Structures are given as C-alpha cells and as structure tokens.
Amino acid sequence: MMKNRKIQVTLECFIKKDDRYLLLHRHKNKKIMPGVWMAPGGRREFNEGLFTAARREVEEETGLKIKNLRLRAVGNAHLKDLDEEFYFFMVVADYEQGELKGNADDGDFAWLTKEEVMSLDNLLAELKHVLPHILSDDPKVISYKAVYEKGNDMSFFEIEKN
Numbered sequence: 361m362m363k364n365r366k367i368q369v370t371l372e373c374f375i376k377k378d379d380r381y382l383l384l385h386r387h388k389n390k391k392i393m394p395g396v397w398m399a400p401g402g403r404r405e406f407n408e409g410l411f412t413a414a415r416r417e418v419e420e421e422t423g424l425k426i427k428n429l430r431l432r433a434v435g436n437a438h439l440k441d442l443d444e445e446f447y448f449f450m451v452v453a454d455y456e457q458g459e460l461k462g463n464a465d466d467g468d469f470a471w472l473t474k475e476e477v478m479s480l481d482n483l484l485a486e487l488k489h490v491l492p493h494i495l496s497d498d499p500k501v502i503s504y505k506a507v508y509e510k511g512n513d514m515s516f517f518e519i520e521k522n
Contacts, residue, residue, distance in 0.1 A: 366444040372399035373414045374494060375426055377455035380471040381495065382422065383480070387467040392442065396512045397477075398484040399450075400469075414451045422469065423461035426453035432494040433502045437486065441510040450494050485514035 375382040381399070388395045400421045404413040411429045418426050433450035462469050474495050477483065486506045487494075493502055507516035 366442075368444060368446045369404045369448070370402060370446055371404060371410065371414055371417065371449040371451055372401035373418050373426065373429075373451045373453055374399045374432075375418065375422075375424065375453050375455055377471060380473055381477060382424075382455075382460070383470055383472055383477060384421070384466065385468045385470065387465060389465075390467070392439070393484065393512060396482050396484050397480045398487065401448075401451075410449055410451070414449075414453065418453070419458075421463070421466060422458070424458040425456040427456040428454040430499070431501055433490050433504065435486070435490075435504040435506065437506040437508060439508045441508070450490065452494060482512060485512050486517060489517055489519070 383397050384400050386393055386396050386398065400418055401414070402417040402421070404410070408416075410431065414429055415426060418424055430452045431449060432452050435448055435450070437446045437448070439446065460469060472480075478488070478491060485508070486504065490502065490504060502519055503522070504517065504519045506514055509515045
C-alpha cells in the first residue's frame with residue numbers, strides 16, 4: 361500500500377522591470393528554505409489557474425501588478441528533511457504598476473540584474489541550473505527534478521530530455 365504523499369503545488373514569478381528582476385531573500389526563520397534567495401510566489405489554491413495564481417501571489421507578497429506572463433519551466437523537488445514534494449511552475453512576467461511593499465516575516469526584496477542574481481550567496485540551488493533558460497528569450501518550457509537533503513543542500517538535479 362502506498363503511503364500518503366505530502367505534495368505542494370507552487371510557483372515562482374520572476375518579475376522584470378527595466379533590466380532587473382525582483383528576488384526575495386527569505387527570512388531565516390522560515391520553515392521551508394530559510395535564508396534562501398528565490399522569486400516571489402507561493403501555493404496555488406484549489407482549482408486556480410497558473411497565471412491567476414501568479415498574479416494573486418505577486419500582488420499579495422509585493423503589492424505589484426504584473427503583465428505578459430510566460431511559463432518557462434516546470435519541475436518537482438523532494439525535500440527529504442520535510443518529507444514533502446513540491447511541484448512548481450517557473451513564470452516570468454513584466455512589471456505593470458504598483459509600489460513595492462514587503463512583509464518583514466517573509467524576508468527582504470531586491471531588484472537585481474541577471475548577473476547579480478547568478479552570483480547570490482544562497483540562491484535556491486536549482487536556480488543556478490535553470491535561471492539561464494528562464495531568463496532567456498527562448499520560449500521553450502523545460503522540465504526538471506531535484507532532491508534536497510536539508511534546506512538548500514541539493515543532492516540531485518536533472519533536466520529531463522524532451
């Protein structure tokens with residue numbers, strides 16, 4: 361008999377404004393990926409469309425409105441220390457309007473160039489492999505999987521062949 365799996369369906373949204381992308385440095389007290397840099401995002405609600413979820417999560421977390429949403433990658437990650445699987449969607453969008461607001465409990469936001477993002481200490485490990493594609497002009501959608509032992513300690517990564 362198969363045990364019940366703990367699965368989360370989530371998204372990250374890389375918002376582009378001028379030549380910079382908005383990233384979140386997650387608070388060190390977060391249960392999932394404490395102190396890690398990643399894009400704003402979160403869980404999809406029951407029966408919620410991907411782009412609706414991205415707009416909602418971005419507005420809730422940042423106060424910003426976004427446009428021109430594009431799906432760039434899908435994947436899954438097994439977080440062994442939490443015994444959870446995350447199925448996620450990586451979306452890119454353009455800034456539309458709004459003033460950036462934050463929540464100290466979530467962490468700190470920063471607008472960064474591609475180069476600054478790739479050189480961050482404690483960038484979510486899988487992003488080092490997929491961000492060059494996600495932030496490129498290539499419209500292809502990639503699929504990948506990762507395994508994390510604890511926190512941001514990634515022990516396996518693979519982009520699937522299509």
